[in-house]
Amino acid sequence: MSPTTPTAIPTRASHAGRVVRGAERQGDLVLGCDVVIIGTGAGGAIAAKVLAERGLDVICLEEGPHITAREHGAMRPSESLRHVWRDGGMTVAVGLGDTPVINVTMGKVVGGSSMVTGGVCLRPPEEVVSRWVHELGLGDLDLSHLDRHLSIVERLVGVEAVPPSMRSRAVQRFGEGLAKVGGELVSLERNTHGCQGESRCNFGCPHQAKLSVDLSVLPRAVDHGATIVSDALVEKIRLRGRRAVGVEGRLGRGHRFVVHADTVVLAAGAWHDPVVLARSGIRHPDLGRHMTLHPSFRMMARFDEPVRGWEGALQSAYSPSFMKDGHTMVALFVPPGVVAGAMPGIGPELALRTDALQHIAIMGGLLHDEGGGRVWPVPAALGREPVVTYRMAKADRARLPEAVRRMAEIYFEAGARECFSPVLGLGPITPERLKTIDFTKVPGRRYECTSQHPLGTCRMGTDPKRAVVSPEGRVWDVAGLWVADGSIVPTSLGVNPQITVMAMAHRVAERVADAVSSSRSRRPLDPAAAGSR
Amino acid sequence: MAHPTSSVTAPHLAPSHLEPTVYDRHAPSWHRDAAAVAEAVFSKSSTSSAEHGHETLEPPPAARIDWMVDDLDHFLLSVGGRSRFVFRAALTTLVTLGPVTIGSLRPFASLSLADRVRALERLDQPLAGPAALCVFAVKTLMSFLWFEHPDTQVEAGLVRGAHR
The missing domain is CATH 3.50.50.60 (FAD/NAD(P)-binding domain)
Incomplete structure (x- = not known):
């Protein structure tokens, strides 16, 4: 033809x-x-x-x-990863300069990335919209105009606040630590109906509740x-x-x-x-430029008591208390296999850690980045997938160690025995050891970094x-x-x-x-x- | 190396229309390398031997390793070529550099279990540079699959209680 x-x-x-x-x-x-x-x-x-x-x-x-929601909900998480997620969840943005390699996850399925989110539906912060209006001249995007569109889509996708009863013990410990450092734990809003706390929203809900x-x-x-x-x-x-x-x-x-x-x-x-x-x-000089990613870093902590992070909603609460410092913290859980893979050690040392999976809590720290990403289309002969690079802005790079340290401090305030940071090869951190670590000296390439939010190209x-x-x-x-x-x-x-x-x-x-x-x-x-x- | 095996497996639950159209399995050597790395990653200390003061390494059940390698094969055939290349490059880095880090020139798969663990531990150090990232990538994907096996889930206490 x-x-x-x-x-x-x-x-x-x-x-x-x-x-x-x-x-x-x-x-x-x-x-x-x-x-x-x-x-x-x-x-x-x-x-x-x-x-x-x-x-x-x-x-x-x-x-x-x-893939129907029923089919997706019946899959094992790794089957979701291979059939629903782009590149099996292994897409990366190449870090330039002192920037980590960033694993960027997206959906490739009817329903797109909405199929692989945790369901979080938060309105854009007022200060962000204000910047659009006053600095970028996008007057029609002010909240009084945007509110109508936000309200319509929120009703359409069934946005509701996650009740505190859907918080796992791991999330409660996060809240306890936050309270001790003056932070606040707030229920997330998500597009769910009839959530039964299977904690696998991004790998297909068995009850089609997302x-x-x-x-x-x-x-x-x-x-x-x-x-x-x-x-x-x-x-x-x-x-x-x-x-x-x-x-x-x-x-x-x-x-x-x-x-x-x-x-x-x-x-x-x-x-x-x-x-x-x-x-x-x-053609346009800005096409593919200015990509923001919300580079994200996880912190895991081991508690004496079982906190069973997989019980309850995958993402039930977050802390907006540190937005002024350029980062947001979210309680979450990921499949136990991913937790295990991120634990330090090989063989018996790893087994020692994975035997304690029930005792592990996780939070994610998300940076409000300034946008150093760029999409580079490749010649058609080399396939469709672009090369994507990301150079972290100086201000963002400076926030990273601060956010990682703060996440560990929150868990220790909550009574964690040890933390597992996103720094590759660093090993477990105790409260005493934390005092001796200078995260500002850790090269960017040693950070384990993910993103679920590519925007702005x-x-x-x-x-x-x-x-x-x-x-x-x-x-x-x-x-x-x-x-x-x-x-x-x-x-x-x-x-x-x-x-x-x-x-x-x-x-x-x-x-x-x-x-x-x-x-x-x-x-x-x-x-x-x-x-x- | 033989251990009690389980008849329980984690079946493919995805609908058949999602199966790779050409199920061209990877070469046996690739399977051997993946199994050798997985055995080391998921090995444990043998408790009974430790009681007598001789701590030895115990490999995981062979059937579970076989299941995981098969599933890994299926996984990589289902995802894009770029991801397949990245994972295989990371695995090749481990089995190539691993023996060198412990002063051996033997193929990784023919090293003793203790040597394989030692080799991967050395590659997992900050000084190993990008090799540490390879350890992380391989370990993460293998763990993802490993902990979906019903027996592993029971052993790790991951079987869910009553829903709220």
Whole structure:
């Protein structure tokens, strides 16, 4: 099939309102619609729902497979990792300078990264939004405007506060330590309903209690006629002059597909949006730059009593008390195998530690970073995955040792016997040993660092020379091309971004709908354009 | 090295449409290296021997190692080529440099269990530089799978109590 000579454009009735597994498709595929959305995560799903409800013919393309919530909940955690997470959870950003290698986790499945989050839904902090408004000139993003979008998406995905009864003993000890250093433990808000405390939200809930977008949002889009095609990797956006006219790519088994549409909404995530845009011939000096990651560091502690960190909600509470110092602390738990892998020692020494897994508590420290990440698309011959680098800003690098020390101090205040820091090769830390360790002298490469929040690689702004998309979410100078996911978030948030991404996607989608409606009302006057579909 | 084995395994629970379309298992030498590293990582002190003042190392049950290596194989075939390359590079680093750190030129898999543990411990030190990161990567993924085996879960006290 030549991608430029479509053989068939099915009518809306022939393909609307269903999920098509691209990997099972025999032969090439040519479709047409009003709006094609690239990605089905927090941003893409919200956009699909808004646009389908406005009566538009919507097709969502997802690179990953379609896995139902029931199937996901029945998997072992490592099966989730291999089938639902991108690269088996082994994606990394290469640290430049005195920066750690950062393991960045994302979903690659219908539902995107919302399938692999802990479900945390925190609103953007006021000071962050204030900066957007007053320093970046994004007046339409002030809380009075954003509040409506936040409220809508919060209702949609069922945001609720985690009750204290869902806190494991490990979280309670974290709270006790916090209280002794003047910190506060606050219940997290999450998109759950009927949580039974299985503590495996990011590996598939056995009770489908986490309302990720595959359960809460995409079904509404499908009910209104949207079609989802899984296993469909978009390679490029088709342009005619400076106007988007569709997308093309390949399905799971190598067959080609083309979707003709006058409007394209890009929501492939901050890691891949720059790749799709660059391969489509869109150039901008800031494309792929300014990525923020919220670099995160874990601290584990061993208590005398069993604290069974896996009982209760995976993420039940956090401490905003140190936000002024540039970090947020969150109580969490990860599969015991991951805890064991992060313990010091080999053989008998490791066994000694893993025999005490019931006594281990974990917290994560998340830095409010200034954005030193960059996505580097590679030539198509080398595959699709970009090289991503991250150079930690000096201020962030200075906060890191401070945050790590504080996390250990909190656990010792709570009565921990020893702590296991994120410094590779450091071994167990006792309260006495902590006094002798100078974390500022530890090279960046020795820190074990993760991130779940890549943002900002196509950031929005008022200046076309310094921002990839306009304040409305439209790619500057390309008609019919919009971005509606975490890549447009202009700065680091300091809190989990899921609900912010959804709210911003909701805002963009409303503008897309308005623009399409406006263009449709003009279409009878432009027969040439009407015939181009 | 033979130990009591368990008939209990952790089956693949994922739906069949997610299976790798080509299940091309890795070479036997790769399996041997992975098993040799896993045996060292998950070995324990033998309690009965320790009572007589001769502490020896006890390898984990052979069947569990076989299960884990099979599952690791499946895992790596299910994820992207870049991840597969990174993991195999890390494992190759360990089995190549490991013997050198203890002054041996023998293949890693033919070292005694005690020597394998010693070699990995040396690579896990800060002075080993990037090799320590390789130990961390290999140990983390192997542990992830290891602790999903039902017998390991029971031994580690990970079987859940009543839900709230």
